Amino acid sequence: MARVNSAASIEGYLSARMLARPRLRRVETPVETPAIGASLEPQVLEDLSEEKFVRFAEQDPARLVELIRSNSLLRPALLTFAAEAAGRIANTALVVGALLPLLGHADPVVREGAVYGLEPHLEASLEAREALRSMVAREPSPGVKAAVNDALAILD
Amino acid sequence: MVQRLVVRLGRRKTAWEKTDPREIADVEFQDRSTGGLDLRPSVYVITAEPADLRPLVVRVRAEHSASFMSPPRPVGTLEFNVDGATTAQLQPSAGETKFQYANSIHAELLLQSIDELLALIATLRLERDARAISVSGNDVLAYVDARQAANDPEWTAIVGPAGAEQGEWGAAVVSFRRKRDNAG
Secondary structure (H helix, E strand, C coil), rough: HHHHHHHHHHHHHHHHHHHHHHHHEEEECCCCCCCCCCCCCCCHHHHCCCHHHHHHHHCCCCHHHHHHCCHHHHHHHHHHHHHHHCCCCCHHHHHHHHHHHHHHHHHHHHHHHHHHHHHHHCCHHHHHHHHHHHHCCCCHHHHHHHHHHHHHHCCC | EEEEEEEECCCHHHHHHHHHHHHHHHHCCEECCCCCECCEEEEEEECCCCHHHHHHHHHHHHHHHHHHCCCCCCCCEEEECCCCCCEEEEECCCCCCCHHHHHCEEEEEEEHHHHEEEEEEHHHHHHHHHHHEEEEHHHHHHHHHHHHCCCCCHHHHHHCCCCCHHHHHHHHHHHHHHHHHHHH
Protein backbone atom coordinates (compact mmCIF):
# COMPACT_ATOMS: atom_id res chain seq x y z
CA MET A 1 0.00 0.00 0.00
CA ALA A 2 2.89 2.34 0.68
CA ARG A 3 3.76 2.44 -2.99
CA VAL A 4 0.21 3.39 -3.97
CA ASN A 5 0.15 6.10 -1.32
CA SER A 6 3.42 7.71 -2.33
CA ALA A 7 3.25 11.21 -3.74
CA ALA A 8 4.95 10.11 -6.95
CA SER A 9 2.46 7.38 -7.71
CA ILE A 10 -0.46 9.63 -6.86
CA GLU A 11 0.72 12.28 -9.28
CA GLY A 12 1.28 9.66 -11.92
CA TYR A 13 -2.14 8.30 -11.29
CA LEU A 14 -3.82 11.70 -11.38
CA SER A 15 -2.15 12.57 -14.65
CA ALA A 16 -2.92 9.23 -16.23
CA ARG A 17 -6.55 9.33 -15.19
CA MET A 18 -7.05 12.71 -16.81
CA LEU A 19 -5.89 11.26 -20.08
CA ALA A 20 -7.77 8.00 -19.70
CA ARG A 21 -11.06 9.55 -18.73
CA PRO A 22 -13.82 9.61 -21.33
CA ARG A 23 -15.02 13.19 -21.79
CA LEU A 24 -17.61 12.80 -24.49
CA ARG A 25 -20.05 15.21 -22.87
CA ARG A 26 -17.43 17.74 -22.05
CA VAL A 27 -15.33 18.33 -25.11
CA GLU A 28 -16.06 22.03 -25.15
CA THR A 29 -14.00 22.68 -22.04
CA PRO A 30 -10.26 23.22 -22.48
CA VAL A 31 -8.50 20.75 -20.23
CA GLU A 32 -4.83 20.55 -19.48
CA THR A 33 -3.51 17.16 -20.51
CA PRO A 34 -0.34 16.43 -18.59
CA ALA A 35 1.92 13.64 -19.67
CA ILE A 36 1.34 10.18 -18.31
CA GLY A 37 3.45 9.57 -15.22
CA ALA A 38 6.10 6.90 -15.25
CA SER A 39 4.73 5.06 -12.26
CA LEU A 40 1.39 3.79 -13.51
CA GLU A 41 -0.24 1.32 -11.18
CA PRO A 42 -1.77 -1.80 -12.75
CA GLN A 43 -5.28 -0.84 -11.68
CA VAL A 44 -5.08 2.42 -13.60
CA LEU A 45 -5.56 0.44 -16.75
CA GLU A 46 -8.68 -1.24 -15.42
CA ASP A 47 -11.65 1.07 -15.54
CA LEU A 48 -12.87 0.70 -11.97
CA SER A 49 -15.18 3.24 -10.43
CA GLU A 50 -17.82 3.73 -7.77
CA GLU A 51 -20.60 3.06 -10.28
CA LYS A 52 -18.88 -0.14 -11.37
CA PHE A 53 -18.58 -1.29 -7.76
CA VAL A 54 -22.32 -0.77 -7.29
CA ARG A 55 -22.99 -2.81 -10.43
CA PHE A 56 -20.72 -5.56 -9.17
CA ALA A 57 -22.58 -5.59 -5.85
CA GLU A 58 -25.85 -6.13 -7.69
CA GLN A 59 -24.73 -8.41 -10.52
CA ASP A 60 -21.42 -10.01 -9.54
CA PRO A 61 -20.89 -9.80 -5.76
CA ALA A 62 -18.09 -12.37 -5.85
CA ARG A 63 -16.10 -10.08 -8.16
CA LEU A 64 -16.51 -7.13 -5.80
CA VAL A 65 -15.49 -9.17 -2.78
CA GLU A 66 -12.51 -10.50 -4.71
CA LEU A 67 -11.41 -6.96 -5.49
CA ILE A 68 -11.79 -5.91 -1.85
CA ARG A 69 -9.90 -8.92 -0.54
CA SER A 70 -7.03 -8.24 -2.89
CA ASN A 71 -7.06 -4.67 -1.64
CA SER A 72 -3.44 -4.03 -2.59
CA LEU A 73 -4.75 -3.77 -6.16
CA LEU A 74 -7.02 -0.86 -5.28
CA ARG A 75 -5.75 2.47 -4.11
CA PRO A 76 -7.48 3.69 -0.90
CA ALA A 77 -9.62 6.23 -2.78
CA LEU A 78 -11.22 3.39 -4.74
CA LEU A 79 -11.21 0.81 -1.97
CA THR A 80 -13.35 3.05 0.23
CA PHE A 81 -16.11 3.15 -2.40
CA ALA A 82 -15.78 -0.57 -3.10
CA ALA A 83 -16.30 -1.20 0.61
CA GLU A 84 -19.35 1.04 0.76
CA ALA A 85 -20.87 -0.62 -2.31
CA ALA A 86 -20.38 -4.04 -0.71
CA GLY A 87 -23.03 -3.03 1.80
CA ARG A 88 -25.57 -3.69 -0.94
CA ILE A 89 -24.72 -7.39 -1.08
CA ALA A 90 -27.43 -9.42 0.63
CA ASN A 91 -25.11 -12.12 1.98
CA THR A 92 -24.13 -10.71 5.38
CA ALA A 93 -21.44 -13.31 6.05
CA LEU A 94 -19.78 -12.52 2.74
CA VAL A 95 -19.84 -8.77 3.38
CA VAL A 96 -18.65 -8.98 6.98
CA GLY A 97 -15.86 -11.37 6.04
CA ALA A 98 -14.63 -9.00 3.37
CA LEU A 99 -14.97 -5.75 5.29
CA LEU A 100 -13.84 -6.54 8.84
CA PRO A 101 -10.16 -6.64 7.82
CA LEU A 102 -10.54 -3.15 6.36
CA LEU A 103 -11.38 -1.75 9.80
CA GLY A 104 -7.67 -2.11 10.49
CA HIS A 105 -6.55 -0.47 7.26
CA ALA A 106 -3.90 2.21 7.62
CA ASP A 107 -5.92 4.79 5.68
CA PRO A 108 -8.91 6.30 7.54
CA VAL A 109 -10.72 6.83 4.23
CA VAL A 110 -10.82 3.06 3.80
CA ARG A 111 -11.94 2.48 7.39
CA GLU A 112 -14.76 5.01 6.92
CA GLY A 113 -15.91 3.23 3.78
CA ALA A 114 -15.81 -0.12 5.57
CA VAL A 115 -18.05 1.25 8.33
CA TYR A 116 -20.57 2.41 5.73
CA GLY A 117 -20.46 -0.98 4.04
CA LEU A 118 -20.99 -2.81 7.31
CA GLU A 119 -23.78 -0.53 8.50
CA PRO A 120 -26.64 -2.29 6.66
CA HIS A 121 -25.48 -5.60 8.16
CA LEU A 122 -25.03 -4.59 11.78
CA GLU A 123 -28.37 -5.86 12.95
CA ALA A 124 -27.66 -9.26 11.44
CA SER A 125 -24.05 -9.57 12.50
CA LEU A 126 -22.97 -9.66 16.13
CA GLU A 127 -19.39 -10.03 14.91
CA ALA A 128 -19.59 -6.74 13.00
CA ARG A 129 -21.23 -4.92 15.92
CA GLU A 130 -18.56 -6.13 18.32
CA ALA A 131 -15.81 -5.18 15.90
CA LEU A 132 -17.12 -1.62 15.67
CA ARG A 133 -17.59 -1.34 19.42
CA SER A 134 -14.07 -2.51 20.07
CA MET A 135 -12.52 -0.09 17.61
CA VAL A 136 -14.13 3.07 19.04
CA ALA A 137 -11.68 3.50 21.91
CA ARG A 138 -8.58 3.07 19.79
CA GLU A 139 -9.73 4.83 16.62
CA PRO A 140 -7.50 7.88 16.03
CA SER A 141 -9.50 9.44 13.19
CA PRO A 142 -12.32 11.80 14.26
CA GLY A 143 -14.16 11.08 11.00
CA VAL A 144 -14.04 7.32 11.40
CA LYS A 145 -14.97 7.58 15.06
CA ALA A 146 -17.98 9.72 14.16
CA ALA A 147 -19.06 7.22 11.53
CA VAL A 148 -18.72 4.32 13.98
CA ASN A 149 -20.58 6.16 16.71
CA ASP A 150 -23.38 7.07 14.30
CA ALA A 151 -23.66 3.45 13.20
CA LEU A 152 -23.71 2.12 16.74
CA ALA A 153 -25.89 4.85 18.23
CA ILE A 154 -28.87 3.86 16.18
CA LEU A 155 -28.49 0.25 17.30
CA ASP A 156 -28.10 0.77 21.03
CA MET B 1 -30.32 40.29 2.25
CA VAL B 2 -30.09 37.36 -0.09
CA GLN B 3 -26.84 35.39 0.10
CA ARG B 4 -25.31 32.66 -2.03
CA LEU B 5 -23.67 29.34 -1.27
CA VAL B 6 -21.99 27.22 -3.91
CA VAL B 7 -22.10 23.83 -2.23
CA ARG B 8 -19.85 20.93 -3.07
CA LEU B 9 -21.25 17.85 -1.35
CA GLY B 10 -18.69 15.74 0.47
CA ARG B 11 -17.98 12.05 0.05
CA ARG B 12 -15.80 11.10 3.02
CA LYS B 13 -15.33 13.11 6.19
CA THR B 14 -11.92 11.50 6.65
CA ALA B 15 -10.66 12.83 3.33
CA TRP B 16 -10.42 16.27 4.92
CA GLU B 17 -8.20 14.91 7.68
CA LYS B 18 -5.50 14.44 5.08
CA THR B 19 -2.95 17.17 4.48
CA ASP B 20 -2.02 16.38 0.88
CA PRO B 21 -4.47 18.08 -1.53
CA ARG B 22 -3.75 15.35 -4.09
CA GLU B 23 -5.04 12.66 -1.75
CA ILE B 24 -8.10 14.76 -0.91
CA ALA B 25 -8.77 15.29 -4.62
CA ASP B 26 -8.57 11.58 -5.27
CA VAL B 27 -11.48 10.98 -2.89
CA GLU B 28 -13.58 14.15 -2.90
CA PHE B 29 -13.29 14.97 -6.59
CA GLN B 30 -13.41 11.46 -7.98
CA ASP B 31 -15.75 10.90 -10.90
CA ARG B 32 -18.37 8.31 -9.93
CA SER B 33 -18.51 6.79 -13.38
CA THR B 34 -14.83 6.69 -14.35
CA GLY B 35 -12.93 6.65 -11.07
CA GLY B 36 -10.80 9.46 -12.46
CA LEU B 37 -10.49 13.04 -11.35
CA ASP B 38 -13.40 15.32 -12.08
CA LEU B 39 -12.34 18.73 -13.34
CA ARG B 40 -15.98 19.67 -13.79
CA PRO B 41 -17.22 18.89 -10.30
CA SER B 42 -20.90 19.22 -9.57
CA VAL B 43 -22.01 21.93 -7.20
CA TYR B 44 -25.36 23.29 -6.09
CA VAL B 45 -25.91 27.05 -6.13
CA ILE B 46 -28.18 28.04 -3.26
CA THR B 47 -29.44 31.61 -3.13
CA ALA B 48 -31.61 32.56 -0.18
CA GLU B 49 -32.03 34.65 2.91
CA PRO B 50 -29.38 33.74 5.51
CA ALA B 51 -31.83 31.89 7.74
CA ASP B 52 -32.89 29.67 4.86
CA LEU B 53 -29.41 28.70 3.64
CA ARG B 54 -28.74 25.79 5.98
CA PRO B 55 -32.19 24.20 5.55
CA LEU B 56 -31.61 24.34 1.80
CA VAL B 57 -28.21 22.66 2.17
CA VAL B 58 -29.96 19.86 4.08
CA ARG B 59 -32.57 19.68 1.33
CA VAL B 60 -29.95 19.41 -1.39
CA ARG B 61 -28.00 16.80 0.57
CA ALA B 62 -31.16 14.76 1.10
CA GLU B 63 -32.20 15.00 -2.55
CA HIS B 64 -28.71 14.19 -3.80
CA SER B 65 -28.32 11.24 -1.43
CA ALA B 66 -31.72 9.81 -2.29
CA SER B 67 -30.71 9.93 -5.94
CA PHE B 68 -27.18 8.54 -5.77
CA MET B 69 -26.20 7.07 -2.40
CA SER B 70 -25.77 3.34 -2.43
CA PRO B 71 -26.60 1.60 -0.18
CA PRO B 72 -29.18 4.19 0.87
CA ARG B 73 -28.88 5.74 4.28
CA PRO B 74 -29.34 9.14 5.88
CA VAL B 75 -25.75 9.76 7.00
CA GLY B 76 -23.66 12.60 8.38
CA THR B 77 -21.54 14.37 5.79
CA LEU B 78 -19.19 17.31 5.41
CA GLU B 79 -20.05 19.76 2.65
CA PHE B 80 -18.11 22.84 1.56
CA ASN B 81 -19.11 26.27 0.32
CA VAL B 82 -16.72 26.82 -2.59
CA ASP B 83 -18.08 30.26 -3.52
CA GLY B 84 -15.11 32.55 -4.06
CA ALA B 85 -12.57 29.80 -3.38
CA THR B 86 -11.62 29.52 -7.03
CA THR B 87 -11.64 31.67 -10.13
CA ALA B 88 -13.03 28.76 -12.16
CA GLN B 89 -16.13 29.56 -14.16
CA LEU B 90 -19.43 28.36 -12.77
CA GLN B 91 -21.61 26.86 -15.48
CA PRO B 92 -25.24 25.95 -14.83
CA SER B 93 -26.00 22.46 -16.08
CA ALA B 94 -28.87 20.02 -15.86
CA GLY B 95 -28.69 18.01 -12.68
CA GLU B 96 -29.33 14.28 -12.72
CA THR B 97 -31.06 13.84 -9.39
CA LYS B 98 -34.65 12.71 -9.05
CA PHE B 99 -35.66 16.13 -7.77
CA GLN B 100 -36.61 19.28 -9.63
CA TYR B 101 -35.15 21.68 -7.07
CA ALA B 102 -31.71 20.10 -6.89
CA ASN B 103 -31.58 19.79 -10.66
CA SER B 104 -32.58 23.41 -11.10
CA ILE B 105 -29.68 24.74 -9.02
CA HIS B 106 -27.07 22.29 -10.29
CA ALA B 107 -23.92 23.66 -11.88
CA GLU B 108 -20.40 22.62 -12.70
CA LEU B 109 -17.12 24.27 -11.81
CA LEU B 110 -15.01 24.49 -14.96
CA LEU B 111 -11.57 23.81 -13.59
CA GLN B 112 -8.84 24.16 -16.18
CA SER B 113 -6.17 21.94 -14.67
CA ILE B 114 -5.26 19.64 -11.84
CA ASP B 115 -3.29 22.49 -10.34
CA GLU B 116 -6.43 24.62 -10.24
CA LEU B 117 -8.26 21.80 -8.46
CA LEU B 118 -5.44 21.40 -5.95
CA ALA B 119 -5.44 25.16 -5.32
CA LEU B 120 -9.18 25.03 -4.65
CA ILE B 121 -8.68 22.22 -2.15
CA ALA B 122 -5.85 24.12 -0.46
CA THR B 123 -8.16 27.11 -0.05
CA LEU B 124 -10.95 24.96 1.37
CA ARG B 125 -8.52 23.47 3.90
CA LEU B 126 -7.21 26.89 4.86
CA GLU B 127 -10.68 28.40 5.23
CA ARG B 128 -12.35 25.27 6.56
CA ASP B 129 -13.94 26.94 9.58
CA ALA B 130 -15.80 29.40 7.37
CA ARG B 131 -16.60 27.03 4.51
CA ALA B 132 -17.38 23.61 6.01
CA ILE B 133 -21.03 22.73 6.51
CA SER B 134 -21.73 19.63 8.57
CA VAL B 135 -24.99 17.84 7.93
CA SER B 136 -26.04 15.01 10.23
CA GLY B 137 -27.98 11.89 9.41
CA ASN B 138 -30.76 13.09 11.67
CA ASP B 139 -30.94 16.37 9.71
CA VAL B 140 -31.55 14.37 6.54
CA LEU B 141 -34.01 12.02 8.22
CA ALA B 142 -35.99 14.92 9.69
CA TYR B 143 -36.19 16.49 6.25
CA VAL B 144 -37.47 13.25 4.73
CA ASP B 145 -40.00 12.95 7.56
CA ALA B 146 -41.32 16.42 6.77
CA ARG B 147 -41.56 15.80 3.04
CA GLN B 148 -43.39 12.53 3.58
CA ALA B 149 -45.78 14.20 6.00
CA ALA B 150 -46.45 16.86 3.36
CA ASN B 151 -47.12 14.17 0.75
CA ASP B 152 -44.38 15.55 -1.45
CA PRO B 153 -44.81 13.60 -4.70
CA GLU B 154 -41.08 13.49 -5.44
CA TRP B 155 -40.32 11.94 -2.08
CA THR B 156 -43.27 9.58 -1.97
CA ALA B 157 -42.13 8.30 -5.37
CA ILE B 158 -38.87 7.24 -3.73
CA VAL B 159 -39.78 6.24 -0.18
CA GLY B 160 -43.53 5.71 -0.49
CA PRO B 161 -46.23 7.41 1.56
CA ALA B 162 -45.91 7.61 5.33
CA GLY B 163 -46.77 4.24 6.82
CA ALA B 164 -46.47 2.43 3.50
CA GLU B 165 -42.79 2.89 2.73
CA GLN B 166 -41.39 1.08 -0.26
CA GLY B 167 -38.19 0.56 -2.18
CA GLU B 168 -34.62 0.68 -0.95
CA TRP B 169 -34.87 4.19 0.44
CA GLY B 170 -38.24 3.49 2.00
CA ALA B 171 -36.82 0.49 3.84
CA ALA B 172 -33.74 2.43 4.91
CA VAL B 173 -35.78 5.36 6.18
CA VAL B 174 -38.06 3.07 8.20
CA SER B 175 -35.06 1.32 9.69
CA PHE B 176 -33.23 4.51 10.61
CA ARG B 177 -36.39 6.12 11.91
CA ARG B 178 -37.11 3.16 14.20
CA LYS B 179 -33.56 3.17 15.53
CA ARG B 180 -33.58 6.93 16.02
CA ASP B 181 -36.84 6.79 17.91
CA ASN B 182 -35.58 3.91 20.09
CA ALA B 183 -32.40 5.82 20.84
CA GLY B 184 -34.26 9.02 21.62
